Amino acid sequence: MPRFVTALAIALALNLMPVAHADDIVHQRLNTSDYTTARIAVTDAIIDEGLRVASVSNFGEMLARTDADLHHGATPYRHAEVFAFCSIQVAALLVSEAPERIAYCPLTIALYQLVEEPGHPVHILFHPPGGQSPGALAGLDVLNRIVGRVQQNFPPPN
Template identity: 35%
Template sequence: MTRIVAAAVIVALAGPVAADGVVTYPVEGSFEDAAFAVENAIIERGLVVDFVSHVGAMLARTGADVGSEVALFEAADVYLFCAAVTSRNVMEADRMNIAHCPYGIFVADTGDEVMIGYRSFPEGPMQEAQALLDEIARDASGN
């Protein structure tokens, strides 16, 4: 029985963590390796990274300006991209799904862990886009 419980805990820890509309996957390795893996996972699907937002650097640079000494991340980037087929499908179902585009996958190093994640989408047509993000995040994180 102890082995079953231990195995369940290991499986649970290796899987995605979903909280407050965010899905994350733990990464074994460095921030740089995870960032490289995310970019490759996007490109390997024939997609183009439109922009990389260096959120961690911005927060570190502006902390003192806003009166904070809290270091939120060692590093954190958000990779923004679009997927023509997926975007057309979800927007043909509901034009207001434009609010969810472009799609973003983040890589963050909290100092305690490196993770890859994305914001979850509402039920319905946007689940097609969420499935794409999940596939990319799983591939890049090795989960």
């Protein structure tokens, strides 16, 4: 009986989770097709965390621009950007654990829309720092808080 209860609890938890994990990427679909508003929500959420956006990489535009020379195929994105930012508290924890953990800095959040996806919902995702160390968990916490703030701007329909 305990195994059944455990299996049932795990099955229910997996079915209720709004987060999809592909490898170690945390991916969620926002309840909007308004990319411009979602983009503003991401930058505002980073600022609300007391951080500053260090750079924004227009990934979709880069793919479109380089296809003529590299012939890698058309971009699947309508819009695709990667927002980079740094939390000095997270960075200090990470590198105090191991100098090589500098590779997890800066933290990034990606935002995209697909050309061929019906309704063009906006997707938000991030790659958390690896492991279960205090620095990795602190980075995951910051990323989850930012994504949570963004999601609050786009509540599910009633």
